[in-house]
Structure formats: structure tokens, C-alpha cells
Amino acid sequence: MVVQSNTAEEETNPFEKIIILGSGPAGLAAALYAARAELNPLVISGVELGGQAALTNTIENYPGFPEGIGGYELGELFKKQAERFGARVQFATATDVDLQMSPYTIVTDSGKYKTSSLVIATGASPNHLNIPGEKEFTGKGVSYCATCDGWFFKEKEVVVVGGGDSAVEEALFLTRFASSVKIIHRRDTLRAGALLQKRANENPKISFVWNSVVEEINGAGKVTSLRIRNTRSGEESTLTTDGIFIFIGHTPNTQLFHGQLSMDDKGFIKTNLLMETSVPGVFAAGEAADSHFRQVITSAGMGAAAAIQATHYLEDK
Ligand SMILES: Cc1cc2nc3c(=O)[nH]c(=O)nc-3n(C[C@H](O)[C@H](O)[C@H](O)COP(=O)(O)OP(=O)(O)OC[C@H]3O[C@@H](n4cnc5c(N)ncnc54)[C@H](O)[C@@H]3O)c2cc1C
Missing domain, CATH: 3.50.50.60 (FAD/NAD(P)-binding domain)
Incomplete structure (x- = not known):
């Protein structure tokens, strides 16, 4: 897919080591781990800051909160913790991507980016x-x-x-x-x-x-x-x-990557245990790649794993 530049300003964004798409549990956990590896990650948040978890009143099954915690509040805490180590959260939505060759191109509604690695954590939406x-x-x-x-x-x-x-x-x-x-x-x-x-x-x-x-x-x-x-x-x-x-199905938010990454017949991105997709340096985590567990903790775990692996990928590079 050819990505077109819309404005001259789009070209001015600096080159990124790692971009994370999505600010749900998977995206913000990836941001925390990538930030602590001093990769200065850029998170493109999407419209749902905090992800699906932020839509629910109380989350009672995320460890560490014996009294439960508000879904929105948990998302805010995830964000704050990642930002403390240098993650940058940009309120924008990816509208196009080009994963043909590294560095990869990400076009958002507020600019265009080039990145050496990418973590896709765009989640899924219940039908x-x-x-x-x-x-x-x-x-x-x-x-x-x-x-x-x-x-x-x-x-x-x-x-x-x-x-x-x-x-x-x-x-x-x-x-x-x-x-x-x-x-x-x-x-x-x-x-x-x-x-x-x-x-x-x-x-x-x-x-x-x-x-x-x-x-x-x-x-x-x-x-x-x-x-x-x-x-x-x-x-x-x-x-x-x-x-x-x-319970009438889930639709992964992966339409952007159709034709560029291997997916199953429902559109969930295929990964191996290291969260690697079919394209080197591109990782997927959380519900974009998981039709089975669909929990805050499992999504956050996958996000952390993706960022650890992205760190190894960048070191080897
Ligand atoms: C009502 C409700 C209640 C729930 N309650 C619980 C609970 O109590 N406990 C529990 O463990 N789980 C709960 N879940 C499930 C849990 O919320 C999800 O498993 C978890 O949020 C998935 O995390 P994720 O990061 O993979 O994706 P999501 O949370 O879906 O986040 C996806 C992120 O990607 C962003 N995004 C999407 N498209 C783009 C794009 N093109 N560009 C940039 N960003 C993009 C979105 O804005 C969002 O920030 C609940 C779900 C719902 C819907």
C-alpha cells in the first residue's frame, strides 16, 4: 500500500524508534516497557484513551486493587506510569500504514511518521x-x-x-x-x-x-x-x-493492516509466542491478536511481551 503525504507539515515529524498504536491496556503496557528500555516510545492513542477497559465502571479482576478500580482511572494510571519513564502519548488515530519496508510509515490524522518498529495494540470491539x-x-x-x-x-x-x-x-x-x-x-x-x-x-x-x-x-x-x-x-x-x-462476536480493529500482515479469517493478527507478526519489527498485542482471553491483564501482559521483544529487535538491528 502506498502512503501519500497530505501536507508538508506531515513530513516534519522526527524518525521514531518505536511507535505503539492504541492506548488500551496492551498499548500502555508496551509503552511502559519500551519507555523503561529508554526507547522514548510514541503512543498513537486512537479515540478511546484507555481502551475498552475505560468504558467500564469498575474492574475487579486486575491484580493490585483489592477494592477494584474504575476502568477510566486504571487507564489514566497506566498512562501516567508510562509517561513517568518517557513515553509520549499523542491523541491521534492511524489512518494508513505502509509495512512494505523498514522504516515503516504510519499516517495519522495529525501527521505522518517513520518508525523502525511498531507495536499494534488497536484492540477489538464487541459486536x-x-x-x-x-x-x-x-x-x-x-x-x-x-x-x-x-x-x-x-x-x-x-x-x-x-x-x-x-x-x-x-x-x-x-x-x-x-x-x-x-x-x-x-x-x-x-x-x-x-x-x-x-x-x-x-x-x-x-x-x-x-x-x-x-x-x-x-x-x-x-x-x-x-x-x-x-x-x-x-x-x-x-x-x-x-x-x-x-455475545454476538468481536471485530478486531485491524482493517488498516489487511493485505500487509498475516491474519486469521476473522481479522485477528497472527503472532508467534514472541508477539512477532509476519513482518520483522512489527509486533501485535492484546485483543488485536487475541480472540480468546480478552482481559485487561492478558492484554497488558502481551503488550509488555511485545515491547520486550521489540527492544531485542532494535538492539540486534
Ligand atoms: C464494557 C466492558 C467491560 C470490561 N470489563 C473488564 C473487566 O472488568 N476486566 C477485564 O479484565 N477485562 C474487561 N473487559 C475487557 C478489556 O477491556 C479488554 O480485554 C482490554 O481492554 C483489551 O485491551 P487492548 O489494549 O488489547 O485493546 P482495547 O482496550 O480495545 O484498546 C484498543 C486501543 O486502540 C486504539 N485504536 C483503535 N484503532 C486505532 C487506530 N487506528 N489508531 C490508533 N489507535 C487505535 C483505541 O482507541 C484504544 O485505545 C471489558 C470490556 C468491555 C467492553
């Missing part, structure tokens, strides 16, 4: 239903992460939307806390693997609402009910619930 009430009640009964939020639904009634492996896995996980879990699926059979289906069918807390889609999420301050529609009869009904967990 949304895009229905009324979904945005308004996110963090107030609408969740995309059972591991993160299940605990808040002790002895409550919850709904899971989806029919794939992750929907059923997360529904089973939620039965540890919730008094009942209804799986709403738009078809009359699950796509999830046979063993998961068997476990769900045998779990007394799980029931199914087949051939149905959620049309609207209602509540007052927090979720209280859903309007659902039967896809066969068209009939609408109200389902009371304390929470709705939406």
Missing part, C-alpha cells in the same frame, strides 16, 4: 445489537463480558444473546452467580459445539428463548426489561430481566 437502550444501559445492566461483570449479578435474572460457543460458554459461567440465565437466540438451534450444548441443556439454571431477537432494552437507571420479537410469528413480548449479556 453490538444496535438497538434502542443498548448504549444508554452499557455498564448498567448491558454487558459484553461475563468474566468481568458476572459477579455483579449474584442471585439476579440475566439474559444472554447469541448462539455460538462464546454465548454458551459465558451463559454457563454466569450460572455461578445468577439465579437464572435465559439464552435468546434468533434460530431454533445453537451453533455452539455439542459438548457445550449438552452442558447448557443439563444446567437447571439455563433456559432458551428460540427464534427470537431483542428489539429494545428498557429500564430506569438500570436494565429492567427487554422487548423481544419472535422471528417466525412476528409476535412481540416483554421479558423482565436484571441484565443482558451480548
